[in-house]
Amino acid sequence: MPLTQSCSPDLVLYKGVNIPKWKPGEPRRIILDRYRLPDLVGEIADTTLGIDLDEQKQLYASLEIPEYLVIDVKGMRLFAFGLTPAGVYEAIQVSKVLEGLAIALVEQTLERLTTETNTAAANWLMQQLQA
Numbered sequence: 001m002p003l004t005q006s007c008s009p010d011l012v013l014y015k016g017v018n019i020p021k022w023k024p025g026e027p028r029r030i031i032l033d034r035y036r037l038p039d040l041v042g043e044i045a046d047t048t049l050g051i052d053l054d055e056q057k058q059l060y061a062s063l064e065i066p067e068y069l070v071i072d073v074k075g076m077r078l079f080a081f082g083l084t085p086a087g088v089y090e091a092i093q094v095s096k097v098l099e100g101l102a103i104a105l106v107e108q109t110l111e112r113l114t115t116e117t118n119t120a121a122a123n124w125l126m127q128q129l130q131a
Helices: 049-053 055-062 103-112 118-130
Strands: 011-013 040-045 067-072 077-083 089-091
Touching: 040 049, 049 055, 049 067, 055 067, 055 089, 077 103, 103 118
Parallel strands: 040 067
Antiparallel strands: 011 040, 067 077, 077 089
16 A cells, blocks of 8 residues: 555545545545545546546555546546556446446547537436436
């Protein structure tokens, strides 16, 4: 385990039990000696794509977080990684944490954001998931 005491990813997903509960006004930090690790974390990369695909990816892999997502805002791309038994991330096409969600479907939703409202893109995604 790295010497990291806490981290603040842009996206955090916990499934199941022992989900952290923060008090109003309390920073939403993952304090490693207080909370269990999340099942999925993500970074929204505008100017930090290189750091998110290198340093942050290595940090989250060393913490053994099962899945890591990076949303490339400028390129409208989604990079998705799953943790291997060897403890390194490799690119995935389907999420295990999000129970079979195809990464391509999320990318299509991101593409829709260039021509549609957030609500319209979210509604389209929901329709695809229900089909």
